[in-house]
Amino acid sequence: MGIPNFSDGRFNLVKYFIVLVFTAFLTIFLLYFVPLNFAMASLLSDPFLQLPTSDSVRVVWFSEFEGTRSYLKYGKQLETKVEATTTKLSRVREDPDSNVNDEYNQLTERDIWRHEAIATSLNPNQRIPYQVVTMKDRQVISSPQFTLASNPTPGTPLKILLTSDHQLKPMTAANLQKVVETIGRVDGVFLAGDLVNIPDRASEWFDDNRGGAFFPALQGRANYQLGDTIYRGGEIIQYAPLFTALGNHEVMGRFSTTKPLKEQFYDAIPRSVAKELYSEADLKNNSFNTDTYEEIFTLPESQPGGKQYYAVTFGDIRLVVLYVTNIWRSPGTKSNVKGRYQERVKDLDAPENWGYGQHIFEPISQGSPQYDWLKEELASDAFKQAKYKIVMFHHPAHTLGGNIVPPYTDPQPVIERNQDQVIQSLKYEYPIEQDYIIRDLIPLLETAGVQLVYYGHSHLWNRFASSSRMQFLESSNVGNSYGAHWGDDKRRVPQNNPNYAEIGNPNGLDPIIPTIAPLQDQEGNNLPYIASNDITVFSILDTGTGIVSSYRFDTRQPNSEVIKFDQFQLLSRN
Numbered sequence: 001m002g003i004p005n006f007s008d009g010r011f012n013l014v015k016y017f018i019v020l021v022f023t024a025f026l027t028i029f030l031l032y033f034v035p036l037n038f039a040m041a042s043l044l045s046d047p048f049l050q051l052p053t054s055d056s057v058r059v060v061w062f063s064e065f066e067g068t069r070s071y072l073k074y075g076k077q078l079e080t081k082v083e084a085t086t087t088k089l090s091r092v093r094e095d096p097d098s099n100v101n102d103e104y105n106q107l108t109e110r111d112i113w114r115h116e117a118i119a120t121s122l123n124p125n126q127r128i129p130y131q132v133v134t135m136k137d138r139q140v141i142s143s144p145q146f147t148l149a150s151n152p153t154p155g156t157p158l159k160i161l162l163t164s165d166h167q168l169k170p171m172t173a174a175n176l177q178k179v180v181e182t183i184g185r186v187d188g189v190f191l192a193g194d195l196v197n198i199p200d201r202a203s204e205w206f207d208d209n210r211g212g213a214f215f216p217a218l219q220g221r222a223n224y225q226l227g228d229t230i231y232r233g234g235e236i237i238q239y240a241p242l243f244t245a246l247g248n249h250e251v252m253g254r255f256s257t258t259k260p261l262k263e264q265f266y267d268a269i270p271r272s273v274a275k276e277l278y279s280e281a282d283l284k285n286n287s288f289n290t291d292t293y294e295e296i297f298t299l300p301e302s303q304p305g306g307k308q309y310y311a312v313t314f315g316d317i318r319l320v321v322l323y324v325t326n327i328w329r330s331p332g333t334k335s336n337v338k339g340r341y342q343e344r345v346k347d348l349d350a351p352e353n354w355g356y357g358q359h360i361f362e363p364i365s366q367g368s369p370q371y372d373w374l375k376e377e378l379a380s381d382a383f384k385q386a387k388y389k390i391v392m393f394h395h396p397a398h399t400l401g402g403n404i405v406p407p408y409t410d411p412q413p414v415i416e417r418n419q420d421q422v423i424q425s426l427k428y429e430y431p432i433e434q435d436y437i438i439r440d441l442i443p444l445l446e447t448a449g450v451q452l453v454y455y456g457h458s459h460l461w462n463r464f465a466s467s468s469r470m471q472f473l474e475s476s477n478v479g480n481s482y483g484a485h486w487g488d489d490k491r492r493v494p495q496n497n498p499n500y501a502e503i504g505n506p507n508g509l510d511p512i513i514p515t516i517a518p519l520q521d522q523e524g525n526n527l528p529y530i531a532s533n534d535i536t537v538f539s540i541l542d543t544g545t546g547i548v549s550s551y552r553f554d555t556r557q558p559n560s561e562v563i564k565f566d567q568f569q570l571l572s573r574n
């Protein structure tokens, strides 16, 4: 035999066989081993819970790829598997103002897919483990394990987080982290609007690189530095269903494929004006929309309000959520301001460029579809029989904050023309006696025995009570504050106009001094509010006791204790 001869036919056969086997192994290695371990894709969010019923709950998560298959596993051994429905978010984009790791030189669509699966046949008051999976080709991408539960039965004591106005503000992640450290796991979250700043900017929901995006903060995956401390937020909505109200920051204005997202956000005009200016066919794109919010969340729905306003029973609570918010415009009165009180001088001959003042997105005035639906809801058995009756919306009813002025009513144009009928000035008035919240909404809630009216928007904590013991709470000093107009701190309003209060609550009720540990001013007087960019506040409703407790945490002293500073009891008003 001697040394193998490469020209030998038999040896060639062996050589080719070895090469073939080696290639096959290499192919298998590359296909299976490499993608799993070296190019692992990840989900864009953890899963979160939505729309619990008596025996089911929805699980929702997001990815930056469609996935070949997405499913939910749940049960003691994760033994039940349910396929997810996958949809693509239709309006999310980034632009050069986005805080993201990828560079966006221009307005660019972003590809984000949403997966939703329903856990069914759940036993009442039984928490079970779950995990979600999205497959990308052969990669199996799994979330960590969490637990889910269906709607708690009446009589189950629940802890509900009352929060709002997160908006990627500096203290939000610290706030949510302290909720979990102080309370432990809450059973539900009521969020009174302003979840992000610009709803069509995808990164504000998922991965803003400053570390404080909406989902990371509510899922314990934030990475937000405040002073020397990095806050992670809290693992909250993986375990507790989230019920939200629409704030002004959930509404996008006129749609454009070129304008910066911030410009589009502020470019909302009333539907009635859009009808005049544009064809009926594309009214939504030519006025305003809440599509991204509605595509992200699976909420209870009403007829005719859909997800925009709804009512739901959660344990002992009947929660009524309203769409009560208007566009925010500057209080400035210089000639170049498209503001709440006026149009810009340079726009006076161009109605398509007007801002139309602080117009209301969805009417709540008497006789409107939302008002009529609310009347029916308040007369329903589900509402009347509930132990706790709570109404949540975004715009304040009573507050020391700035955003309660001007009154919540349709802007009334006051137009000055010259002899040739050319417009010389266009200003807006908001008569306080026509405030729809005070004139129409609150009397309805008073009569129906509502116990708590909960709202946000001014970014402070304060509370009030009516003579018939209906309670009002604004607990929106979460991520930052826009101040309290108390003492010498006056609102920026047109002078000598009784419609626009400079100081205090324009709607009459006096703010209540916190019952346990109020903050004090420099003279040692107890303050009836918290409006701070250092001290963050959260509130918890305990349905076992009917007590709403509010807590504060001073972020200047990261090792300090969280302090319970106020509590009040929800009283039966039937």
Ligand SMILES: [Fe+2]
Binding pocket: 165, 167, 194, 247, 249, 457, 458, 459
């Ligand atoms: Fe806000």
Ligand SMILES: [Fe+2]
Binding pocket: 194, 247, 248, 249, 394, 456, 457, 458
């Ligand atoms: Fe707001």
